[in-house]
Amino acid sequence: MEQLKRMALFATVVEKGSMVAAAEALGMTASAVSQQIRKLEDSTRVSLLHRTTRRLTLTEAGAQLYQSCRQIVQLAEQAEQRLAELRDAPVGELRIAAPVGFSGHLLTNALAPLLQAHPQLSLRLFFQDEQIDLIEQRIDLAIRVGSLEDSSLVARYIGDWPMLLCAAPAYLAHCGAIEGPQRLSGLDWLSLGHERAGQLTLHGPGGAVQRLRVEGRVVCNNILSVRQFTLAGMGVSLQPEPEVRELLARGELLNLLPDWQPDPIGLHLVTPRRDAQPAKVRYAIDALRRALLAG
Structure with missing residues (x-):
């Protein structure tokens, strides 16, 4: 992991053109940047930069390494962007488990508007009255009725049905x-x-x-x-x-x-965890709470 950080730092040095400019962009001192570049050279056992009083230039090995380092940085940026999309907007596949009695209009009325409003969201439904293993089946959200057994899952009580x-x-x-x-x-x-x-x-x-x-x-x-x-x-x-x-x-x-x-029977929305819920789960919880309480 430290080596990956040094590679990202090396790419920044190349793009900024100097240790000082890279240090300012990264919130580090120039000496700390220089030290990390030297550790990268020591670990790879090749010289990556020609250092002069005026400028830095890449060695042949440094030029080749920079291309790979830049790809690593781009992949990291893309991964961060995808995580932000998952956090902020309903995208990807939403997997919901529910008793078979919910296979009629109730779930359709709740989830169809959500799918229409968010074209990058897809839906997979699992209908069965026996409780499904949320972790094993990678279920994002489950509707459960009646009393719940104690477990590590997070249950949100939303109301009763007569x-x-x-x-x-x-x-x-x-x-x-x-x-x-x-x-x-x-x-x-x-x-x-x-x-x-x-x-x-x-x-x-x-x-x-x-x-x-x-x-x-x-x-x-x-x-x-x-x-x-x-x-x-x-x-x-x-x-x-x-x-x-x-x-x-x-x-x-x-x-x-x-x-x-x-x-009456109690209605619960169950998820594997409470914190860091992606947007698709948060939006689905809100839509199902409104629809199920309205009946």
Whole structure:
């Protein structure tokens, strides 16, 4: 590394035409510059400069070395410029991981304007409900829901999404009206996760709390599959309200027991580290925070 610094200093001496001018440009003393040039000559065991009282001239070896040194300086300047671009403007490939339920309009609405505004930015999306290794897959940013395990990752809590008890009209026509939480245990449950049985907590009028143990007839590790079984009239499921809002508006799904609310799910934006985030990640965090909170 010291040798690279000496080569850059040597290129500056050549371009400025003297040790004194190079020293002024570099904020050094002329003697310190001369000392570094001498160390470069000692290490290469060739003379690089002819020194006279009036001027410096390059030896043949010095002329050849200068061309290589100048290329090194130019590459360093280009690298610094690229780093500045990454820091100040969204460029390069942005890699985002998210649960499969986000593969619809939510991410499109958030990220399409970002891509349109910054032509040098590209996007790669990874959709899966199982958590992906951010480091191994070089993920810049991940959307995660629910409680998070302790880890070295940095999680930014951005808010909660309400969860709804949902069923298709065809299922209610089969099982009859559901007038209170006590009916829920006997229904066909369509569950997201790996365990067939689980506990459902509902918050009702006047601060009432109802806890039920429910057992899934269909258990999936994919929320879209759970939703499709629900639409097919196979049972009841918990669904994030922003993801099913249009289905509710069209009457394809119904919100059961609107006075009894399941626990919401927390939304987090997760990155491998907090400091020195490139611009593409900072811009994406802002865009996703606005879009996801708006639902």
